[in-house]
Amino acid sequence: MNWAGFVDQIRLDFYPDLHRAEDNVTKTKINWGILSTANIGVEKVIPAIKKSPSSNVLGIASRNAGRSARVANDLGIQKSYASYEALIADPEIDAIYNPLPNHMHVDWTLAAAQAGKHVLCEKPIGLNARDAERLRACPKNVLVAEAFMVRYHPQWIRVREMVRSGELGEVRAIQAAFSYFNDDAQDIRNRPEAGGGAIMDIGCYPITAGRFLFEDEPVRVMALIDRDPVFKTDRMASVVADFGGGRQLSFMVSTQLCPYQTLNVFGTKARAAIMIPYNAPADKETALIVDAGESLDGSLAGCEIVPACDQYTEQAEMFAQAILTGRGLPYGIEDSIASMRVLDAVFASEEQKTWANL
Numbered sequence: 001m002n003w004a005g006f007v008d009q010i011r012l013d014f015y016p017d018l019h020r021a022e023d024n025v026t027k028t029k030i031n032w033g034i035l036s037t038a039n040i041g042v043e044k045v046i047p048a049i050k051k052s053p054s055s056n057v058l059g060i061a062s063r064n065a066g067r068s069a070r071v072a073n074d075l076g077i078q079k080s081y082a083s084y085e086a087l088i089a090d091p092e093i094d095a096i097y098n099p100l101p102n103h104m105h106v107d108w109t110l111a112a113a114q115a116g117k118h119v120l121c122e123k124p125i126g127l128n129a130r131d132a133e134r135l136r137a138c139p140k141n142v143l144v145a146e147a148f149m150v151r152y153h154p155q156w157i158r159v160r161e162m163v164r165s166g167e168l169g170e171v172r173a174i175q176a177a178f179s180y181f182n183d184d185a186q187d188i189r190n191r192p193e194a195g196g197g198a199i200m201d202i203g204c205y206p207i208t209a210g211r212f213l214f215e216d217e218p219v220r221v222m223a224l225i226d227r228d229p230v231f232k233t234d235r236m237a238s239v240v241a242d243f244g245g246g247r248q249l250s251f252m253v254s255t256q257l258c259p260y261q262t263l264n265v266f267g268t269k270a271r272a273a274i275m276i277p278y279n280a281p282a283d284k285e286t287a288l289i290v291d292a293g294e295s296l297d298g299s300l301a302g303c304e305i306v307p308a309c310d311q312y313t314e315q316a317e318m319f320a321q322a323i324l325t326g327r328g329l330p331y332g333i334e335d336s337i338a339s340m341r342v343l344d345a346v347f348a349s350e351e352q353k354t355w356a357n358l
Contacts (some may be wrong), residue, residue: 030320031058033093033117035084035108037071040122041099045147046075048282048312049097054320061087084108088115095323097147098122101188102195106131113138120319122147124204127195129340135333143322145329146336148208150278152314155286155306156212159265159272162290163213168267174213175264176206176251178278183228183256190231190255197233198253199225199346205278207342209263210241210249217338219244220357223349228256239346242355282310 032049034041037060049055059079062068072080081087088096088111095118098109106126109119116139125146126132138144150156163171180202182189189196211217218241226236236254243249263277273289280286285308291301322329341358348356 028324029054029056030094030118030323031056031092032316033058033087033090033096034060034077035087035096035098035112036100037062037064037067038099041097042071042075045097045099045312045316046077048310049316050075051310051313052316052320054324055316058092059087059090084111088112088117093117095120095143095319102200103127103193106134109135109144110137113142113144116142118143118319118323120145120147120315124195124200124340124343125336126340129337129344132333132337132340135336138333143319143328144333144336145319145331146339147315148205148331149311149315150205150208150280151212151331152318153280153311154309155274155280155288156209156277158288158304158306159274160213160215162272163265163267167270167290168265168272169269171213171265171267172247173266174206174210174249175266176209176249176262176277177253178202178205178251178261179254179257180259181256185231190228190233192231192233196231197235198255199234199237199239199343201255202278203237203239203251203253203346204339204343206239206249206251206253206263207241207339209277210243211339211342213265214243214247214249216243216247218242218249218342218345218358220355221342221345221349222355223346225346225350234350237346239349241342280309280311282312283308 032055034046046057049057057077059081060068060072060077061081061084065082068080087093096112098105098119098121100108102124105121109121112119123146135144162168188194189201221239221241224238225234228235235256238252241249261278263274265272270290270292275287286306288304288306289301291298294300345356345358
């Protein structure tokens, strides 16, 4: 694989009407405002946005003025605000990154969009599809996208290329797992009323994988869910999603198992595996395995090494360029609503104890 030229291919994936990468790249920068001092923003996303050639992190807001000032100082951010409203009202801010807790996503994304700000909102974009549908009230000239950073990583786009090209044969099955251990009662991910639990926090990634690689929506899902007896959150879930035509996605996610993640794509000719599919390190190479089944232990499988890539930077750069060029992105509000419908069906299957149709 000629990875040196793969960035051009990625851009053409997003902008298929273009023939040269430079046609859709500008030298201007957008000013970002960060809505809250959430850990994911401070530790991963803000440093990544700062590396985007088309981005400038201008401000950060918190309901605690002292905290926003400290984080701004630590990260070299020019402005800090004592409220979310103040950041949204700043005319110098072009785009908002929203890493607030899940139950606050839609309200603050709406507020920012209605103030004329573009919004990159953390996943999941809402608590359910009905909640996400409220985002249809956002102005049409404002870009709103859900922050599934994995869709911008070259390893994911390379695997989709394998699927599209027929390199794997006819792809019929995708299997995934994603787990970590967290039994902290104070962690918001263990609060069901705030959108906590395994399905909402990490189950959305395998669902995104199925939708991204099949390039289709599931028609029904079946779920087996185990809930924490104290938190009442779904601490483990096994899900099968039927994409029709003999295609299926199956995955297991858990917030109370040892850390692990994998993504396998099975075709009639070969299997492709992304070794670190969701938390790919920004500063280290990753690997793709392509296995035609010549050895059951995988010893004869091939390996493609993917150069180090910060998927959060790629996400920020694509989002900024979508704003600057006015070309938009293939992932908008309707895509997020479709994703939430699958999450809703998972919980409906749990309640009904049978297949839930979409």
